[in-house]
Amino acid sequence: YIIYIYCTYNFHTGPCIGLAVLLCLFSLESVSGQARYSVPEEQAEGSFVGNIARDLGLDVQRLVSGNARIVTKGSRQYVDLKRDKGILVVKERIDREELCEKTTPCSFSFEVILENPIQLYRVTVEVTDVNDNTPAFPKEEMHLKIVETAAPGTRYALQRADDSDVEMQSQPDGSQIVEMVLITPLDREKDEEHALVLVASDGGSPPRTGTARIHITVLDANDNAPVCSKQVYKAEVQENSPVGTVVTAVSATDADKGVNGEVTFSFAHVGQQAKLLFDVDSKTGQIKITGSLDYERSKSYQLNVLASDHGGYSDTCKVIIQVTDVNDNSPIIQLMSFSSTISEDALPGTTVAVINVHDEDSEGNGLVECSINNDLPFKIESSLSGYYSIVTDDVLDRESVSEYNITITVTDKGVPSLSSSVTLSLHLSDVNDNAPVFDRSSYEAYIVENNSPGLSIFTVKATDSDWSQNARVSYILEDSSVNGVPVSSYVSVSADGVIHAVRSFDYEQIKDFQFCVKAQDGGSPPLSSNVTVKILVQDQNDNGPQVLYPVQTGGSLVAEMVPRSADVGYLVTKVVAVDVDSGQNAWLSYKLQKAADRALFEVGLQNGEIRTIRQVTDKDAVKQRLAVIVEDNGQPSRSATVIVNVVVADSFPEVMSEFTDFTHDKEYNDNLTFYLVLALAVVSFLFITCVVVIISVKIYRWRQSRVLYHSNLPVIPYYPPRYSDTLGTATLPHVYNYDTCRTTDSRKSDCKFGRAGSQNVLIMDPSSTGTMQRIQSEKSILDEPDSPLEVRHFLL
Template identity: 70%
Template sequence: MGIRHHRCGQCLLCWAPLWQLFIFALLISNVIGQIRYSIPEEMKKGSLVGNIAHDLGLDIKRLKSGKARIYTGEGTEYIELSKEKGLLVIKERIDRETLCGQTTPCALDFQIILENPMQFYSITVEITDINDNSPGFKNNEMKFEISETVQIGSKFVLEKAVDIDVGINGLQGYSLSSSDTFTLNPYRIGSSRNVEMVLKKALDREKQERLSLVLTATDGGDPQLSGTMQIVITVLDANDNAPVCTQAEYRTNVKENSLKGTALTTVSASDADEGRHGHIEYTITNEGATELFHVDKENGVVTLMGNLDYEKFRHYEIDVQASDEGGNSDVCKVIIEVLDTNDNPPAINIMSASSRISEDVKPGTVLAMMNIQDPDSNDNGKVHCILDENVYFKITSTSNNFFTLVTDSELDRERSSEYNITVTCSDEGVPSLSSSVTLTLQISDVNDNAPVFERSSYEAYIVENNTPGLSIFTVKARDADWNQNARVSYILEDSSVNGVPVSSYVSVSADSGVIHAVRSFDYEQIKDFHFRVKAQDGGSPPLSSNVTVKILIQDQNDNPPQVLYPVQTGGSVVAEMVPRSADVGYLVTKVVAVDVDSGQNAWLSYKLQKATDRALFEVGLQNGEIRTIRQVTDKDTVKQRLTVIVEDNGQPSRSATVIVNVAVADSFPEVLSEFTDFPHDKEYNDNLTFYLVLALAVVSFLFITCLVVIISVKIYRWRQSRILYHSNLPVIPYYPPRYSDTLGTGTLQHVYNYEVCRTTDSRKSDCKFGGAGSQNVLIMDPSSTGTMQFPLPENTDPGPERQPPSGPVPSPDWRLCGG
């Protein structure tokens, strides 16, 4: 590749190696992470600027993973970064004159930004000038009218050529076409002198009225470029004195915010001629200067005509030409210094910023990098930045005009999930100017909160006999985290109730926390149980908490009363004996019943539903005692049949009935004769006659035997009672089991004493023992052919086969007392 002049197209470095192209360009300096390159202007698109990866000591993978990019802050990006090769290459053709004008050196400043972690490097690329512009004049022709009386050595100011190149490529000198009348004054680039044409020989209008010369301006490039202008001179008569400026230079200062029309300075010149030849007019000769400045052609007052900007141009030099009517002139140089005012607020440029961070980041984490630009000078351009009232972040200055926003303390998304961070940057001018920018930062969640139940423990009630699957109640836990970390699942912890897994009793809905009954509960089997429910969030790892739940089973009236006494049997007739001599209130027997329900469902009441003679007996409403309500007479029927109904207090109530047979008689033969006619169960009706005959025979036999036994027992009892009476030993009554309320709410709240008699009249016995509810009980068993069964004597050991039963139902063979 080669470099071609943009006009002639000739190759300057044809077939030269790539490194020879930049032998003068690649000057790299490593000063605190800053690299400097130097390249010529007008390089083709894609041309190499430098190997940034090598020069920064970075790996190509780091450029890719860090999403390396160029940050310019403003303006067009002329250079781009090839991350695949780690090279800086030309993106757009660079014209140094368009970019920097006459300013030298001309450089592009930008930064290379890397992320994860955030880094940046400052890069400076100096654009060197090439000779791509030739000197030129504003006008192709310049005319002079010169009096023939002008003195030798008179100076005529010529128009300056303009070459927008700089350095050696800029304007270097002028030459005038061969002439024996005029010559050029020596000219030095950068001096305050102008291009002057000097008369070296007196003019003679009569010999030569017009002169035509060519002024050539040349630069110092290789190849050298030039521009020409035609000078036409008309020789006039008289006016042989030129104007002369009073001062060679005029200096003035002006603030950049000065208004249009402001007077800057006044230039003046004098002309020794008189009349119209001495009349001087002032004009500005600089190209483009007339847009900003104006000079009054009569009095030389220089005024401001446009808006000044210190940040663009700080220094102006204008040429005010003083000319008389004869064409004689002098140039007065006016130097204007622009003074800065604080008219630019700081410009905040976000180089890189994070919009979302995790709540568990450590203090000092970089959130954003900013470049602050204030083109003002001195204190007007000094910038400091602060944050709004926010204790969680701070801003630090990393280098000149570069600031970093970092975390200053630990964050908590549950306290605040979003922050609007306002950065305000102010300069030190008077008055101070400021600008601000607001960064929105989202805080992402970390699973740092376990679910919390609304209560420390739960208690719920369910009525027994429920439908399986019934919803009992709901446990609720809340998690302060967000999204998946706050998604709570409910788990039934493994435990057992009475040796059975709790999962066979209840289940928990994982999503809603609703607790369902798995089975139908029976209050009589289980009254309460407890278990634990765990709430677990969806984080990784998950967090959890648990709570104790107690289920209380409520009773239903689902059990009818159960009659414990008298026992209803199908094979025998149980009768309670009432002597005819019984007084009013005589205790016949007691109906004993229980209800396995609880509370009011177990409150029992007793009512006489049906009786052979309602006027003779009554039943205690609360205790079930059957008593006589009048004196027994001889007219009363021996055979009395009572139907007692037992009801509980439930809603609706449940009941049970019991039939009580009562014999009103004073002797066993009378009872026997009457009770053989009692109806029996259906299974015995067919053989009634057979059983009666058989029973009569057996009873007759047993009667004789009993007489003998009774006499013997009487004697034995009398002797034993005497021994017992004198021994003063305590008598321990026997109470049938389960006659008391096992739940504390039963119906038997009194101690019932049943007499065991030593004489034929039980009411006259002087030693009473706990019995089964009646003074006299008669049992007739059809299967025993009418044989009567008597209780054992009160002091006689009945033997193992005749012991009272341990259950709630007394055995029939120990209920009859007789003398």
């Protein structure tokens, strides 16, 4: 701006005094950024700034799909991005003086970030000055005292006007000094005071002006002016220096004596910010700190110190203060992009977050290092300057860790170093990558036979370490067969794993079976696993004992003969029985229910052997009828009864009458039946049929008896197929467990048996009247070769 001096009329002297005011103007250099736009200050909201899409080579659709947005470091955002048009517009009022003060060129920077994929662009907007501020003097009136002996050409420093707009003219060192030069000598006796108007005009179009009144008082002679020791003082001070710290001290000398030689110091003209930070002692010239310095706000200050004497003489020196940086700013972390959820099947290298880091300190104090937790499957990578990406570094597994807390720590390289940190919570979304697992490798379940259909047998359980629908387990019965029958006709499996019996089981038909159950989750595609289930049918006492020997037949009567000379413990016979149940349900016990003489015989409780317990006497009846009860050990127990006929005699004649008694009733019944048939045959058309039937029955019985008579073999007990005592708990001891089959001509085969002493066997046929045939028989193959016991059989 241009300063004019108006001449005021002096009423005492008439013509005005000519004073020249010099203004030194200097210019500041400008700087530029990467992508640069220029916009005047004070533009209306919505004003066009630049076509960002065209200048960055981007399509408008890319700005929309990439969710383009502006990221600024500060709290204010002066421009806005219109993604649908690809342009930048003014968002709020921009005041260049508020933004940059005296700094020129004035600009601010921001980043444009796009996602999918992530792209960053840096944009710089220069704010050009508009002449919107009027020059203003610190005081509307300035008072000067000038000694009358002042020589023409003497300069007097004046307070300059301050314009917040950019000044286009300045001194080479950047300062702006206004001085008043005396043109003609003063004469206090003529003019003691002078009044001037100082006009400050800026360089705008149209220009703006400001005025100040100058009052000049002419003093009496003082012909020596103060002289500063240095024209320029330089000092350094740390930005964290406390208030009251002495930065430097200026000095000046005056050759005058007394009051005229006393020098006082003051700031000639200092910027508003500098006035708040520094003060000068008027007597000592010490410059002290009065506020908080901030290197990041201003790196240097220039102070103009005025050294004045009481006579109005003065000298000016400059003090340049350099502010040195200290590490007083922690790094700032700004989260640019972050997804709080990531799929557990994300590949290594997947970007999780993007951050921006900056430190307002300078040089080494502003250099930073970023790090994250070492125990996490993530790493940090640097992209653009100041930007870092958090990416996956390993395979993720939600079932092992479902959530991660990623702590990002930023540390600068200052001494001492400062750091900042931020924690990101990252959740893993589930993927169906785990099949259901049963709590056992296989299952065994028990069910008691004769169960009711639909009975719940057992429950299988499988768990899936996935989450939600992927962990929902259902159970399916795998197709298979048991003894040629589909397993689904035996059991069923509900969706919650409960196994039910479809039918009633019979232990004697099926003792166990197994099948597979599949556990399937609800994922897509579903995963499954199988397990084998074995069902064991438990026995119930639902079968009574079966007597195998002695055989109870309807056509003939079997009797055992005991000689009167038999010793105590003589083996009369052995009752053999079996029970198709198992376990204790098949444990059999024997006892006598009814006997003619209980003192003569006893039956073994476990083996069923009937033995004598004393010597036979003449008083003992020849015919003995024993009823043996066979009971199992079930709860409740079941039993069977067998009749054993015993004859006590030493010779055949003694027993003939007894045999007659045994069969008398039967012969009578047979003859009666025969006569009734004959009578009915006479009066009935069916006579011939009845005769044929009777003859056939008689021939069948005769053949059966003849086969037994001529086989020369004892009666052999019948055992069911595969009957054996594997556990040692059945009725027969191991020595009696056998299967034997012989034909009527087996004597002629190569199978030979040892002969024992001959035994008497009496056979009486009902068809013969009183005749008796004696047959020599062999010793029973059931006995051991060296057994001293003999068994006598009577067939009637």
